[in-house]
Amino acid sequence: MDNHSYNFPSDCTPLTNCKSARKPVGSTVVNMGNTGKNPPRDYLVWSLCNTLYVNFCCLGFMALIYSIKARDQKTQGNLQLAQECSDKAKWYNILAAGWNLLIPLLAIVLLVLLLVHLGSSQGSFDFLGEDGLQNFLKLFSW
Known part of the structure; x- marks a missing residue:
């Protein structure tokens, strides 16, 4: 392809119309709908994380199902059902x-209580012998 220098009239530029040939008629308005209210969120990434991590009582899986439903309803334009x-x-x-x-925190607390009990049992690591179970249960009594 040859490199040529192009000469345009002073009032015309490439990819536009010449100013002298055409005058603008008016403005074009594009209606984007109701821009005052934000569409509902679908929480899909949060649901995926809860589904993949522990997923106690399938709460993360239920959240994933409703997240997908919310996204589907939002794309179909049914914003009320998408919000629900x-x-x-x-x-x-939130529950998941x-x-x-809660579950890892409880496991850590129980591990700490077990280590405290074993440390206070005067060198004996016999958990169930010599009133070990009763001493361990005393930790939970107020």
Whole structure:
């Protein structure tokens, strides 16, 4: 392809119309719908994380189902049903995240209590012998 220098009239530029040949008629308005209200969120990434991690009582899986339903309804334009599914997905995600944090915390607390009990049993690592179980249960009594 040859490199040529192009000469354009002073009032015309490439990919536009010449100013002298055509005058603008008016403006074009594009209606984008109701921009005042944000569409509902679907919480899909949060649901995927809760589904893959622990997933106690299938709460993360239920959140994933409602997240997908919310996304489908949002793309179909049914914003009211999308909002309902979004709310359910959010609460299932909150419950799943709570359980996902509670179970490891309980395991850590029980491990610490066990180590404290074994450390206070005067060198004896016999957990069930010599009132070991009763001493361990005393840790839970107020």
